[in-house]
Amino acid sequence: MRIIITGGGTGGHVYPALAIARGLHQARPEAELLYIGTARGLEADVVPRAGLPFATITVQGLERRRIWKNVPALAKIIRGLGEAWFQVRRFRPELVVGTGGYVSGPVCLAAALQGIPVVLHEQNAFPGLTNRLLATMARAVCLTFPEAAGRFSRRARLVTTGLPVRPEILRADRSVSRQQLGLREAQLFIVVVGGSQGAKSINQAMLPVLKELAGRPAVSILQVTGRRDYEVYLQQVRERGIDLDKYGNITIKPYIYDLEHALAAADLVIGRAGASFLAEILARGLPSILIPYPHAAANHQEYNARAVARKGAAILILDRELKGGRLHQAINHLLADRGRLQAMAAAAVRLGRPDALEAILEVILAELDRSKG
Numbered sequence: 367m368r369i370i371i372t373g374g375g376t377g378g379h380v381y382p383a384l385a386i387a388r389g390l391h392q393a394r395p396e397a398e399l400l401y402i403g404t405a406r407g408l409e410a411d412v413v414p415r416a417g418l419p420f421a422t423i424t425v426q427g428l429e430r431r432r433i434w435k436n437v438p439a440l441a442k443i444i445r446g447l448g449e450a451w452f453q454v455r456r457f458r459p460e461l462v463v464g465t466g467g468y469v470s471g472p473v474c475l476a477a478a479l480q481g482i483p484v485v486l487h488e489q490n491a492f493p494g495l496t497n498r499l500l501a502t503m504a505r506a507v508c509l510t511f512p513e514a515a516g517r518f519s520r521r522a523r524l525v526t527t528g529l530p531v532r533p534e535i536l537r538a539d540r541s542v543s544r545q546q547l548g549l550r551e552a553q554l555f556i557v558v559v560g561g562s563q564g565a566k567s568i569n570q571a572m573l574p575v576l577k578e579l580a581g582r583p584a585v586s587i588l589q590v591t592g593r594r595d596y597e598v599y600l601q602q603v604r605e606r607g608i609d610l611d612k613y614g615n616i617t618i619k620p621y622i623y624d625l626e627h628a629l630a631a632a633d634l635v636i637g638r639a640g641a642s643f644l645a646e647i648l649a650r651g652l653p654s655i656l657i658p659y660p661h662a663a664a665n666h667q668e669y670n671a672r673a674v675a676r677k678g679a680a681i682l683i684l685d686r687e688l689k690g691g692r693l694h695q696a697i698n699h700l701l702a703d704r705g706r707l708q709a710m711a712a713a714a715v716r717l718g719r720p721d722a723l724e725a726i727l728e729v730i731l732a733e734l735d736r737s738k739g
């Protein structure tokens with residue numbers, strides 16, 4: 367059995383693709399996999415590292431608003447399609463899985479035109495352009511958020527599966543993690559993560575919160591600032607007279623590699639609304655305050671956050687509202703209303719899809735069986 371996986375550019379497309387590749391490898395150890403990406407995207411680094419055979423094609427992004435601007439790039443688009451056509455012909459896969467990003471466009475199109483079944487995965491509540499264009503050619507589109515459905519053609523076959531979360535996040539044990547982090551039973555643990563790059567605006571909005579909660583025995587805070595802002599932020603914390611060593615209930619870090627322990631121990635999460643991060647906190651049933659990154663493509667993080675907030679699992683604050691002290695208010699509100707926090711956690715449990723990978727594999731394997739039969 368041969369399967370092509372494609373998707374790339376950023377981690378948001380590459381990591382779900384890798385998770386699906388690993389799942390397929392486990393479910394069908396005999397399957398031969400080939401990952402097709404670009405030489406410039408993150409996939410060129412992480413896919414070979416993960417030990418997967420990797421091939422590249424040339425791609426050219428499409429201009430979304432001014433369609434005529436794509437004309438000069440036409441030669442490159444045609445070249446990419448030719449390369450994709452050749453790779454698909456040569457490998458002769460039984461199925462192609464696309465997780466979005468420009469590169470998956472020509473690969474999935476070439477496969478569909480050669481009569482090879484295609485299954486797509488969409489990570490966001492506002493679907494990406496490539497997946498929207500490919501949807502009707504695909505046998506199935508696996509959605510993370512059911513809210514994305516309205517943006518696809520009615521002819522597309524949509525299945526809500528969720529987004530695969532790394533196994534460490536699902537496995538981490540709450541009491542072990544709390545013990546490791548030195549948290550007391552009754553202490554409310556707040557984890558603040560501004561996305562993998564950090565978020566300056568969230569850091570700034572946290573300063574008055576840290577000032578108020580420093581030394582409060584009932585609360586502990588872990589704040590991840592992002593590497594870029596870390597040193598400057600520590601300086602700002604000191605300037606506010608917050609002595610981290612003296613109080614001991616606030617920890618500030620530039621980045622954490624073992625986020626699974628922090629999430630396993632957490633009672634409340636504050637963060638951006640990237641699809642992976644949301645899938646992680648929902649899979650752990652965590653209530654959250656979400657502040658979508660306002661410059662994400664098509665403002666998709668706001669759509670993600672709204673989908674979660676509408677179901678009662680999160681409080682949504684827009685980045686531009688941070689200056690007015692909304693974050694501080696929301697935190698105080700939740701600290702005073704544990705019932706609300708519990709209700710939000712229950713809503714998060716209902717939304718979480720710890721079985722997302724299995725659900726996606728089920729769709730893929732059913733398509734493989736169908737095309738054989």
Ligand SMILES: CC(=O)N[C@H]1[C@@H](OP(=O)(O)OP(=O)(O)OC[C@H]2O[C@@H](n3ccc(=O)[nH]c3=O)[C@H](O)[C@@H]2O)O[C@H](CO)[C@@H](O)[C@@H]1O
Pocket residue numbers: 376377378379489490559561562590620621622623624625638639640641642643644646659662663666667
């Ligand atoms: C800025 C932007 O456009 N981001 C997009 C990108 O997200 P991208 O994948 O970059 O970011 P996400 O927020 O979805 O995930 C961040 C990842 O970093 C990890 N982490 C973060 C901080 C830390 O200290 N340690 C750590 O391990 C988190 O566990 C998570 O797995 O693709 C996603 C899927 O298309 C989109 O939904 C996001 O909006």
